[in-house]
Amino acid sequence: MDLNFTPEEQAFREEVRAFLQSDLPDDIRAKMKGGKRLVKDDYFRWHQALSKRGWLATNWPKEYGGPGWTPVQKHIFDEECYSAGGPRILPFGVNMVAPVIMKFGSQEQKDYYLPRILNLTDWWCQGYSEPGAGSDLASLRCSAVRDGDHYIVNGQKTWTTLGQYADHIFCLVRTDPDAAKPQQGISFLLIDMKTPGITVRPIILLDGEHEVNEVWFDDVKVPAENIVGEENKGWTYAKYLLTHERTGIANVGASKAAMLHLKAIARDQMKNGRPLIEDPLFRNRLAKVEIDLMALEMTNLRVLAEVQSGGAPGLESSILKIRGTEIRQELTDLARRALGPYALPFQSEALDGGFNGEPVGPDYAAPKAQQYFNMRKLSIYGGSNEIQKNIIAKAGLGL
């Protein structure tokens, strides 16, 4: 047993660091470090830099233009990106719809869509959840009725993350309302957002930000060749997507960066004339979450090693999702609490890149309460943590 990275992996880490040093634009790095708001152009330029280097689609096989990295290399890459202040790679195109197209799509779909994802021509968003179908996704009702060479889509999708930037949406739609089980009448459909009849409306979240949307479909005509795989088999493809590439799910890199930032705040904030980090109660809260993060990192590395040697993670994926999100939430909770009263001021304009007004309180204070409230989403999305526990109970413990 050896917890150290191999010399090759260390060299790879250096290569990633050098790339981040030279190719991550400074203004984006500064925004990330300062907790500022990112706009579409920030994501675009960062993705472009990665695409140019051939590192955008880190999970893709080489034949489709991926870098052919091992799970450990991907982990190192994620960790270094977060540490340097690189924004997350938006998953909807490269890591969500692409693997489904690769696995189940037609040759035409592969030839058309995959290069456009890789060169950033198309921006994708995800059309899964509906107002009546959250954790119980299979109860979705958005319908697609075959009419000659087209499907006519009617219904509503919601929680569409960054749908306002997207020009394509991959949707789960109901093609057989009379199927014996709700899972059996669902299809996986690729839709151009410019098609007439589609309306995107912003949903403002509790942190005041426009991150998600609702998308309405009103007699939207979608070419029949845009269906992925077979009609009524969409649930199988969606499940494949859920199990595909879950090793990044623990988000260890993001939490490690957040831990360092939190400690810096605790050194700067004062309590009774001493740095907050010396306060016995707060320092023990910090120690507890840091220990939990070390355990999470080890669990994650163990799963990566298992995947690297050909294994498939089982209940571990759900464990990593649950603990990874709990720990990240705990870190944002402590950052908010570290600020004391200065967590209260809500200066939304201070989060814009060009803001040059007077900050209220310490310059790191403005986004902290917002981030705390935003991160409550982690235990709800991607299969809520309660759903993950159901999965472990059933598949892992046989209960």
Added chain:
Amino acid sequence: MDFSLSEEQRMLKDTVERLVRETYDFEKRQKIADSEEGFSREVWGQLAELGLLGVPFPEDFGGLGGGGIDLMIVGEAMGQGLVVEPYLATVVLGGGLVELLGSDTQKEEILGAVVGGEKLLAFAHGEPDSRYETAHVRATAEKVGGGWKLTGRKSVVLNGGEADTLIVSARVSGAHDDEDGIGLFLVGKDAANLKLHSTPAIDGTRVAEIALDGVEIAEDAVLGTPGACFHAIEEVLARAVILLSGEAVGAMNMAVDTTVEYLKTRKQFGKALSQFQVLQHRAVEMRIALEEARSLAILAAARLGEPRDVRELAVSAAKSGIGRHARFVGEQAVQLHGGIGMTWEVPVAHYTKRLVMLDHLFGDTDHHQERFATLSDAAA
């Protein structure tokens, strides 16, 4: 990065797990724990025969040359069977100190006898007011004539009553909590002016209170350099934490499995307990706690050979985190078993007792969380 076991480690795991599984069932364990000596000479002989009493020692002294991972493997098997034999006291603590500090003669004689199963050791270090502070030693060692005179009290000494030789820590200089100034001395169990009171512990093991009222020992009973023993003590305690981490993982594993099985068989309100989502989720939380504990045990075990700051950070992370997770699993195992979990007759109650009491050895969750904070600050 590599999480696989070596060929030797796989063999070690097979050997020790088979011994526990095939010869150490719950009834036998209870009989052994209730016996006069509180452990079994027969089992001890089997451990010796299989070479298991030499796991951490160099091959020159009949050992297997094992490291942290090997100790974790042994600990995990012992946790699965709730083994009460004095492995921690004799092999890890006592033997470890002799290995790190002993003269060639001492190593040859003492380690040889330990590996062969002929000699039991105990480490008499804790004191009535030392709590979990490793450097806290008030007992004194005074140079007299051709030897030393030891005076003081030692408390909650693991297997002190069963040991042939005690390794006693006593101060030769400095204040009661200085790291410098601690010496170690070999004291026979029948030494004059030594009073020993052995009691059972609530988890089935044995501990002793010891009073040293001017115990005289010869110069050749000194272990290491008097006054310069702290770092060896700390290293041996790191090994002890690794063994206990493995033990906690082994016992947690049993507690989780037993509880899951129970949920599937026990019926209330006309259906199996496993049908109730609130109980399913509790079982899942136990399973998650086990996984986290295992990760921390591996972390500490793999870091044993690293420089002190790296090693001790991992040790404190493991002891604190595992202490928390072990208590959770233990308490929930009893809770999910309901009334039957409260009884002496079911194994789960005894797993729970061990899982909770492990936290009282070598620093509890709070102690190590605080220590971790300090070590982590120093590393930043």
